[in-house]
Amino acid sequence: MRLNYLILCIGLLLANFACQDNIPVPKPKAQIRLEYPKGELSSLETDNFKFKYNQFARPRLNSENAYTLDYPEMKGAIFLSYKKINSNLEKLIIDAKRLSYEHAVKADNIVEQPYVNPDKKVYGALFEVQGNAASQSQFFVTDSTKHFLTGSVYFYTKPNYDSILPAAAYLQNDIRGIIETLQWK
Template structure:
């Protein structure tokens, strides 16, 4: 028994002889293969607007809303399969000034629904008087479903609401480079927006 206890003590002393200081592993993020492509003018006959969109975005009509109802003929997604994201667009014609007020309030309410999980929200006013494009861009920090939303209008005939979605549950820090990449594309879309 004494031999067993002395062997265990010797083993413990020998095993505690490591002089290296443990260092934490550096943070790494998954490798992202960013898509590349040319910028082209996006124009659909059922949509009364044009914008510049990179070719790696694929147009997908919103079939749930487009079942023969003219009011939903310009509801669609621009999907970037490489980054597993999509930008949803919904166009609604303005029929009265009251209609514009309701649409604008609805856009703000959709953004407000993220306040439960959001840590910060930035509202950026969009005003391009040369192309008669006005609206707001909302950037939302925190674990929210849609970190970027926007609406655009000419205040008399047209109203478009859009939102960027990541199709995975993501940690905002880990997708920061992807978000920055997509934000540049979204800025180009909004900066080149023209009503037909």
């Protein structure tokens, strides 16, 4: 009987030490939280259109109808290309969609979001490319008679969707702003 009592006391004593929180526990790896400030809007005006863009972007004219909005802090850019419509609207739309869906090989999903603003005569679509594709967003807009503008987001790094997701979402929001403030001339 005494032996059982002794074993019980030793067991309770060991259980008391085992339940204390003094045991070191490994911490999970931390993730960097990337937050980008909401920028003021500036205007970009060309002979064919104008729109408002984020002031954190550095606009650059690449050629007569090609522009880049560079985001140096994110190591990314929005590339824009303008074309006049010459009875080739259907071909331009097909080419813009084909360019977006070429990323399907690496993409997990492509979400197409149509855009229609009859007051400003701006019609088009935004393609959100999810996954490790080269471009995270593509879009095209047109007035369906004279003007056609395409754009895409690229980063100056190997695509890793999880790492660039905050920057891709930020630039995608800027694309929405470009589309919503676009005015044809």
